[in-house]
Amino acid sequence: MSSKMFDKTVDALGSSIDFRLLRNNVISGNVANAETPGYKAKKIDFEEALSRAIDISGLNRLSTDHGDHFPVGPGAISRVRADVYDNPDVNVSNDGNTVDLEREMANLAENTILYKAAIQLINKKMAALKYVAAEGGR
């Protein structure tokens, strides 16, 4: 059992919330520009980098045997960066716009649900800690 009260889970959920907010902003930008000629739809990736940093399977573990060595391996969860780029997997319309409104709306709904799910998970984690703090001594 981990000796830390706030383990990787809360860190990962916290980063996930940050990235989902960023994704929400990116999708909002795409929806607002759905009719702008020449606008290229943006996409944001963070899942893979985050899962590498969380490293549940332990396969990515790589360590140094001296404190002065350069850090190796996936790095801390807080240092995961999201990647925003022009979505290459699109259809280009006559005016050069690449926004697929249906897809954006589906992503938006999914993103909102997963954002709320992450918040609920943090709350459950806190509830468990609260329970231990209040009832553990009895």
Added chain:
Amino acid sequence: MDFSKAMRVSSSGLAAQRMRMNSISSNIANINTTRSPEGGPYRRKDVVFEAIPDSKNFGDVLTTVPDQSIQRVQVTDVEVDRGAPLLKYEPDHPDANADGYVAYPNINLMEEMANMIQATRAYEANISSMQATKDMALSALELGQ
């Protein structure tokens, strides 16, 4: 990276689509107008959208790259159709020319209606994304409860 950014971007989309709706309404209302302040028949108006980076102040320029790629939309120009007007033979019309032809605006009603539906849907999409942002902001308030 904040909620107000998404709200600003979505509201820029709403404003742009409303402006587009205004120009479509103007086109439909003036489909038979033969006189205008510029002289000649009414000319079809069309809005031009442009994506601009959403940065409010100098500090925003220095923020992270992902945040800069979020762009809002604005109406940069209202384009006036310079095409030839539709000529109809109506010798009794007060605006008829020497040959008896009246110049009417070259507006296709079906086209305007299709644009109107498109603008309505785009407006609704922006409302939905605003709603999603609001949902997220409200659920963030429940964090730790």
